[in-house]
Amino acid sequence: MHTGNTQVRVRFAPSPTGYLHVGGLRTALFNYLFARKHGGTFILRIEDTDQKRSIPGALEELITTLTRTGLQHDEGPDVGGDYGPYIQSQRTDIYKQYIQQLLDSGKAYYCFCDEERINRIREEQRKRKRPPMYDGKCRDLPLDEIADKLAQGLPFVIRLRYPKEGKTVFDDVVRDRVAIDNSIIDDQVLIKSDGFPTYHFASVVDDHLMKITHVIRGEEWLSSVPKHIFLYESFGWEVPVFVHLPLLLNSDRSKLSKRQGDVSVESYLEKGYLTEALLNFIVLLGWHSADDREIYSLKELEDAFSLDRINKAGAVFDIEKLNWMGGQYIRTLDVGYIADQSRRFFEEAGIDISDNDKYLKVINTARDYVYCLSMIVEHARMFYDAVTFSEEDRDLIGQEDSRRIFSYWIEALEGQETWSPDDLSVLVKKAIGDLGIKGKNFYFPIRLALFGNCHGPDIPTLIDILGRDESVERLTNALHLEQ
């Protein structure tokens, strides 16, 4: 791999078709990490040559999402760079110029066959159990006939004149050496009848012009590498290093699709999965360090990552492990940061979190229960909203022992101006002794009164978060609850 003397330049080249796929995020991540590791350049290029599929606004959302995850690109449509434009639909003049070269050198040819004919011959080939390919009808059209058809304004495409003999052998960092027979490679359409280039043509031209050194992309592109190499060689350009990443899979091991659960990065972010967790989880799908370490920050990955530890086999996207990872980060990261990230969910729920001391305490307690931030509200709202009780709860609250506990605590708290959580622990022990009630009989009623649930944080934590007045009020409400 020529990473020593060449300046590393890699690109992430998505299509703006609506949302960022988690597989796309992983491709972007691997490109980003490789660039950072080698002090290289990470480029964002937008492949919007299919007008039918391009969605307005998708480009902006894509950039927003990528930026949110921290995978900041060095060159791209929004930040510029020396090799722009970075949006393919703005590069049509460039493609025209290069396709002409191919036409002139005989490496490409005009094809006037319409889609009906193409479909028909493909169908026949399929029936005959042959690989469906263009039959070469226009491959050797006389020049005057071409000129004539062009003059008539007949619709056309431009195809690659791919050699029928020999085989193409190439090296891939992940797959090692791959050999493919040329006879099975089709005369790929390079320029569509609408004048736009296809992926194969545009990406090769752009990768060359943008001085891309390493093409890191999904394995679904492996079988088209011969076409790409043929293009590079036809132009006399240096072929980049290929790195074909193993696919991300559904649990049934088919290519990850939106069939089974969420595949859009936006939806995970929307649910409040931390980008730290998402990235950490996703890098482990197809890459692993030599030791047993699994938790890495993006910064740490920039150092630890290397292409030679990428796996060959596809990896199932296992949400269970993502969830675990999500919980790890929510519990480990600075509580202030988690609080900031959680803020929007509280606002959406209409909860007033203006008391910041209280809010931080709430977050610090509630974060033990969740793996994404949208979940945190349901574990925190009892600290803000009035508690509600089920029929069963009311039975327990109404019992004699429960009422004794409430009265005791109301009195105890009213006599106490300030406290630390430790003081409260002492108070709990004293209460148990004084009342002669212990275990669940003691804890469940009071937790119910304070928190609205028999299960949850310990009593000192609850009282500490609620504060004296709110605690007393809740206990009083429970004491006077209508049966």
Add this chain to the structure above:
RNA sequence: GUCCCCAUCGUCUAGUGGCCUAGGACACCGGCUUUUCACGCCGGCAGCCGGGGUUCGACUCCCCGUGGGGACGCCA
């Protein structure tokens, strides 16, 4: 169908001929901690797809099967 790629616990993976009685993580199960739940800690269950070679010795190398996936678009 054709071509290409792949193959270690259910899942993500470590392992590059003897360090393997196959290691770690998730999930699952059990225990501890806790008044409870969660967290945390400790422990357990579970795997080299099959068959041939090569070798003194194969998870590791080769071949053949089998299985899975991808590509075969005027989509990327």
